[in-house]
Amino acid sequence: MKLFEAIEKIGDIDERAMEKTRKQWLSIAKPLFSLGKLEDIITKISGIKGDSLYSIERKALIVMCADNGVVEEGVTQTGQEVTAVVTENFSRGLTSACIMSKTAGVDVVPVDIGVAVDVKGVTDKRIKVAYGTNNIAKGAAMTRGQAVSAIEVGINKVIELRDKGYDIIATGEMGIGNTTTSSAIMSCLFDLQAEEVTGRGAGLTKEGLRKKIGVVKKAIDINKPDKNDSIDVISKIGGFDIAGLAGVFIGGGACRIPIVIDGFISAISAV
Numbered sequence: 093m094k095l096f097e098a099i100e101k102i103g104d105i106d107e108r109a110m111e112k113t114r115k116q117w118l119s120i121a122k123p124l125f126s127l128g129k130l131e132d133i134i135t136k137i138s139g140i141k142g143d144s145l146y147s148i149e150r151k152a153l154i155v156m157c158a159d160n161g162v163v164e165e166g167v168t169q170t171g172q173e174v175t176a177v178v179t180e181n182f183s184r185g186l187t188s189a190c191i192m193s194k195t196a197g198v199d200v201v202p203v204d205i206g207v208a209v210d211v212k213g214v215t216d217k218r219i220k221v222a223y224g225t226n227n228i229a230k231g232a233a234m235t236r237g238q239a240v241s242a243i244e245v246g247i248n249k250v251i252e253l254r255d256k257g258y259d260i261i262a263t264g265e266m267g268i269g270n271t272t273t274s275s276a277i278m279s280c281l282f283d284l285q286a287e288e289v290t291g292r293g294a295g296l297t298k299e300g301l302r303k304k305i306g307v308v309k310k311a312i313d314i315n316k317p318d319k320n321d322s323i324d325v326i327s328k329i330g331g332f333d334i335a336g337l338a339g340v341f342i343g344g345g346a347c348r349i350p351i352v353i354d355g356f357i358s359a360i361s362a363v
Contacts (some may be wrong), residue, residue, distance in 0.1 A: 245338020
């Protein structure tokens with residue numbers, strides 16, 4: 093499915109289904125609203141699905157994996173090669189996320205959307221957009237066309253899982269350097285200073301953080317992304333992993349599948 097076709101399919105949340113769910117909660121023999129946020133989440137999902145009676149038995153975690161050219165600026169604690177290693181470990185069930193997912197009955201679906209090398213057991217060249225992005229400190233991360241293609245990978249992955257009977261999808265990513273791209277996007281979209289939105293990532297030193305903040309500022313200054321054009325922002329200072337996850341959220345809207353936001357990069361993708 094193409095991007096704008098998916099956007100056209102996104103409807104409003106079903107208020108009638110949510111109201112029916114609220115009434116069902118009130119009919120249960122327990123103290124009113126005693127399950128707190130759980131009740132709110134269940135009600136919200138009914139609005140997304142358009143039905144107060146639904147299942148969330150089949151669960152998946154989509155992990156978008158991609159490399160980021162900005163790593164060459166020294167903004168990470170580890171080298172770019174780690175992206176491919178961890179991506180392969182996803183396919184073998186050897187990551188911490190895989191272990192937690194197994195315990196929770198969640199199927200892990202790693203997607204090589206832009207890793208710098210092909211990854212055994214994961215890479216599908218029909219959907220791989222490119223072998224990593226360009227360095228955002230020197231120019232645009234990708235072309236606008238590549239950004240759209242990456243978003244559409246995410247949309248179609250949700251459609252694929254929906255057709256297989258999955259009821260709910262969580263979001264994950266693997267890409268050394270992607271806290272830098274996420275910080276750049278947040279700084280741009282919310283008109284915030286780089287210092288306010290940039291952290292140590294996987295454990296940078298004080299000097300490493302200073303360098304990372306400088307790179308975020310430089311990337312925005314050089315590329316001048318238009319905050320009113322999300323595709324422009326992703327293509328200039330984002331990453332394939334972020335674009336793919338943005339597509340997952342759009343696909344969830346088009347398919348009425350609830351998508352779970354988890355962490356900084358996932359939240360930026362949703363924005």
